[in-house]
Amino acid sequence: MGPAERAVRDYVNLESPQEDQVTLVQKVQSKRIQGRVHDVFDVHCTETRWWVITEPMNLYLQNDFPNAQQALIFHIGLGDFLAERSRMEIDGEHEKHISAAWRRFRDALETMNSASESEDFQSVGIKCRDSLIALVKAHQADPWVGEVAEPPKVADFKGWANIFADRLTEDRLRSYVKALVDRTWDLTVWLQHYSNATPMEADLVLEATSHLITTFGKLIHRQEMGSPSRCPRCESYRLHNELKHDVDANTYQESDVCAGCGWRSDWVAVHEFISE
Known part of the structure; x- marks a missing residue:
């Protein structure tokens, strides 16, 4: 066998x-x-x-x-x-950051499912564009955006999305995200005005839009949750938390343990144990 x-x-x-x-x-x-x-x-x-x-x-x-x-x-x-x-679904921990944009993106998918003529496929581009605008409108006032000296217009997707990229990324990743912003927005606008649109072009725009929205969802989630902790000995990300009840001290204690090298942090009391 x-x-x-x-x-x-x-x-x-x-x-x-x-x-x-x-x-x-x-x-x-x-x-x-x-x-x-x-x-x-x-x-x-x-x-x-x-x-x-x-x-x-x-x-x-x-x-x-x-x-x-x-x-x-x-x-x-x-x-x-x-x-x-599955194109309509997204990881729950990221969806809360892009829920408004994702609702409009689902509308674009529904339009695609019933589309048959070029003008229908053009409508997919319109709805994808609207989903991107919804993304930036939902986060313009978020604390991580900070002060913007000359804020773009509310519906200026490229202007706000590039500010978001500056706040959420750096180095090579920043260049990548800004390129995605520029190319994806241009694709949605192109499809909106392309009178010979076919299912293939509409599907490519859907994929590009989905990718950009979920990319920002992940970046915003990382910004709000912080980077994952690493082991101080081996720099592994495979840390997990252990909890125990210290009967003598009448407390619960916790400690971080590395699955990579076995390092363990000191036990720290987390709250008082109250017996019934």
Whole structure:
């Protein structure tokens, strides 16, 4: 059994009950579709039989899909559906910083889903532009922005976004973010006025807009939360906090521990323990 078959076996065994484990794994075909290779495996278990298809790996009961081709078609459709749905989702800890912009970006996605003509795809550009303006409007008064000697107009995305880049980044990252700001805004405005817009151009603008919004979400989150702590001995980021109850002192104490080198900080009392 090769490494691919072993990975499939382990995956199915993990998903199956203990009494229905894998007895045989056979690769039956590979299909390259839109540049992605999907391997199809016929998997026999003690009580059931599955199709397992990769990229991403998933399993389908052969009672539901008697033919491997049926399972592959469903797999590809499911993958496209999940990929489209994931474009509307964002990490919760970052979404709170860009919620207004992300709501408008979801509107752009909805417009794209129902678009059929060039003017529909142009509307995607308008909504992407509006989502970027919403991003800068939401943060112009944030404490980390500070005093701005000559503030741009409220809806001047490039002006405010470049100020944000100055406050949130430095060195090479600052140059990168400013380039994103400039190119992404120009793309949205171009699509808005491009009378021959196609689905491909609209999709590229959606991807660029999503990337820029989530980039600012991460940068603002870092600004407000601070950089992660590092071990003073080995500079690893893998620090975790341990808590214990000191019965004699009637307190809880905490200590930071490094998973990289084992360094530990001194125990520090965090609050008094109150017994019922």
